[in-house]
Each structure stands twice: as C-alpha cells, then as structure tokens.
Amino acid sequence: MNEWMRDGRPxxxxxxxxxxxxxxxxPVKAALVLLAGLSLSWTFVGIAEAQQAxxxxxxxxxxxxxxxxxxxxxxxxxxxxxxxxxxxSCQDCHGGNPASNVEDVAHDVEMDFVGLPDPYIIHELxxxxxxxxxxxxxPSPHGLEGDFWPNCVDCxxxxxxxxxxxxxxxxxxxxxxxxxxxxxxxxxxxxxxxLEPVNEFRQAAEEIRSAGVPVDMILAQxxxxxxxxxxxxxxxxxxxxxxxxxxxxxxxxxxxxxxxxTARTEVDTRRRFGWMFIGLFLVLAGVIWLYRRVLxxx
Numbered sequence: 001m002n003e004w005m006r007d008g009r010p011x012x013x014x015x016x017x018x019x020x021x022x023x024x025x026x027p028v029k030a031a032l033v034l035l036a037g038l039s040l041s042w043t044f045v046g047i048a049e050a051q052q053a054x055x056x057x058x059x060x061x062x063x064x065x066x067x068x069x070x071x072x073x074x075x076x077x078x079x080x081x082x083x084x085x086x087x088x089s090c091q092d093c094h095g096g097n098p099a100s101n102v103e104d105v106a107h108d109v110e111m112d113f114v115g116l117p118d119p120y121i122i123h124e125l126x127x128x129x130x131x132x133x134x135x136x137x138x139p140s141p142h143g144l145e146g147d148f149w150p151n152c153v154d155c156x157x158x159x160x161x162x163x164x165x166x167x168x169x170x171x172x173x174x175x176x177x178x179x180x181x182x183x184x185x186x187x188x189x190x191x192x193x194x195l196e197p198v199n200e201f202r203q204a205a206e207e208i209r210s211a212g213v214p215v216d217m218i219l220a221q222x223x224x225x226x227x228x229x230x231x232x233x234x235x236x237x238x239x240x241x242x243x244x245x246x247x248x249x250x251x252x253x254x255x256x257x258x259x260x261x262t263a264r265t266e267v268d269t270r271r272r273f274g275w276m277f278i279g280l281f282l283v284l285a286g287v288i289w290l291y292r293r294v295l296x297x298x
Contacts, residue, residue: 058101059090077160093117093125122151136235150174166191186239194233194246197253198226204260211267218263221256225249 064075078084091098095112097105107113117125123143127134130152137143142150155169162168166188175184201222205215233245 057089057091057098058106059094059096059098062101062106063090074159077157081157081159081161082163083161088129119151120148122153123148126152132231133235137237140235140237142235142237183239187242190239190242190246194229194242194249195226197249197256198222198229201256201260204264208260208263208267211270213263213266213270215263218256218259221259225252225256 060075060078063071066072078090083089089098090096094117095114096107097111097113100106107115123134123137137152140146142148155174156162156164201218205218205222208218209215229245229249233242236242
C-alpha cells in the first residue's frame with residue numbers, strides 16, 4: 001500500500017521514498033550520484049547503439065527508398081519518434097527479419113512478421129515495454145469496457161510516437177466522438193497539475209546543477225513523484241481516480257519545492273561569495289599596483 005503522509009510528512013511512494021532529504025545520509029547521496037553517472041553513460045552508449053542498429057536495419061533502408069509513400073513515409077515518421085533513439089525499430093512491432101534485404105525472408109511469418117497488427121492486441125504489443133500503462137488501460141473505460149478503443153496508436157500515433165503530452169493527445173480529432181470539450185479540458189488540466197510541477201523541479205535542478213550545487217536528491221524525489229503518477233493515474237481514464245492521486249501528490253510537492261528553494265539559496269550564497277572574492281582580489285591587486293608605483297626607482 002502506498003503511504004503518502006505520516007505525521008504530516010511524506011513517506012513512501014510505491015517502492016521508493018519521499019523522506020526529507022536530510023534524513024537520508026551520505027551513503028544514499030553517494031549511491032545516487034554514482035547511479036546518475038552510470039545512467040548518463042549508459043544513455044549515450046544506448047543512443048549510439050540504436051543509431052548503428054538503425055543503419056543496419058534493412059526494413060529502414062528498403063522502405064525509405066520505396067516510391068509508394070504509404071510504405072516509405074512510416075520510416076521518416078519513425079525517425080522523428082521517441083522510439084528511434086530508444087532503439088525500438090520496425091521488427092519490434094511488425095516482426096520479421098531486419099537483417100535480410102530479400103523481401104520473402106524479411107517478411108517471414110515464421111519470424112512473426114505481421115503487416116498490420118490486430119487492433120485488439122495493440123495494447124499487448126505496446127505493453128511489452130509499457131507494462132504499467134497497459135495494466136492501467138485494460139480495466140479502464142477505454143480497455144475492456146470500451147472494447148479496446150481507442151487503443152495506443154489512436155492516441156499516440158503508430159510511427160511518429162512523440163513524448164506524451166496531454167494537450168497533444170486530447171485533441172478533438174481523437175476524443176470528440178465520445179467526449180465533450182469540457183471533459184478534455186478537465187483531463188488536460190488534471191494531467192498538468194500532476195506532472196507540470198515535476199517538469200519544473202527537473203528544469204530548476206538542471207539550472208542549479210550548472211552552478212555546482214548537488215541536485216541528485218531533488219531529481220530523485222521528482223522521479224519518485226512522476227513514477228507514482230504513472231503507476232496510479234496514467235491511462236486509468238477515470239477523473240475521480242486521477243484527482244485522488246494528484247491531490248496526494250500536491251501534498252508532497254511543497255517538500256520538493258522547499259529543497260529546490262534551499263538549493264537556490266545556496267547558489268545565491270556561492271555567487272555572492274564569489275563576487276566578494278573577486279572584489280577583494282581586485283582591491284588587493286590595486287593596492288599592490290599602487291604600492292609598486294610609489295616605490296623609488298632602483
């Protein structure tokens with residue numbers, strides 16, 4: 001069970017923790033710094049490997065040169081997607097053999113090739129990577145109750161999958177068949193209430209980091225809050241449940257904001273001392289210069 005508040009303070013979110021930073025201790029801080037460094041190096045390696053894999057993928061090279069736009073356009077849409085740098089390519093959704101440029105071999109049904117995935121199993125296909133979202137979607141009004149419509153690609157597109165933003169997904173073209181505009185507006189506003197503070201904390205942390213002040217704990221707290229939203233509110237499509245989660249998060253956000261404010265104060269303090277040091281250095285340099293000016297010539 002997720003515990004949000006104990007004695008007026010945030011405690012746990014899922015398997016993580018939202019304890020105040022000062023209660024953690026240096027071993028945890030050191031571990032987080034190490035993990036952040038490893039994660040960054042793995043990210044760069046992963047992107048490089050994904051780009052190399054895309055270059056060697058014959059699905060990409062073959063379809064990109066086809067005259068039929070219906071067959072070639074998906075390649076260029078995919079290249080603009082979040083799946084491309086993540087290394088999610090054609091065969092991950094369509095199956096087949098991406099190492100062969102022979103059509104019959106590349107489209108081998110023995111290697112699970114499908115030209116167009118069945119709409120009723122799209123959520124299972126996407127759920128291979130997005131398990132939490134699928135688990136929330138299936139019992140939602142859009143899952144079993146809605147006969148699996150709309151499904152993942154109806155909202156997120158099939159090839160040009162972008163970073164999820166509620167205002168891009170909740171458009172009249174996608175939702176107006178069933179929902180009035182006021183419902184979409186409420187959904188967007190609720191999603192923004194839940195996630196915008198996390199984005200702001202992350203942006204603030206990166207700005208603070210540039211001044212040399214540690215921000216790993218702020219980023220960890222923000223990530224735990226985002227994970228809590230994803231686990232409990234993402235893809236449930238029931239406003240009442242989403243409201244309960246967002247209300248709980250809004251009890252936690254002031255604590256993270258306090259840590260951000262403390263870090264910003266430290267940045268300001270360092271800058272003031274920096275300018276004071278520069279000022280003292282200039283004064284000392286001026287005194288030495290004047291002293292040398294008044295010395296008699298040798």
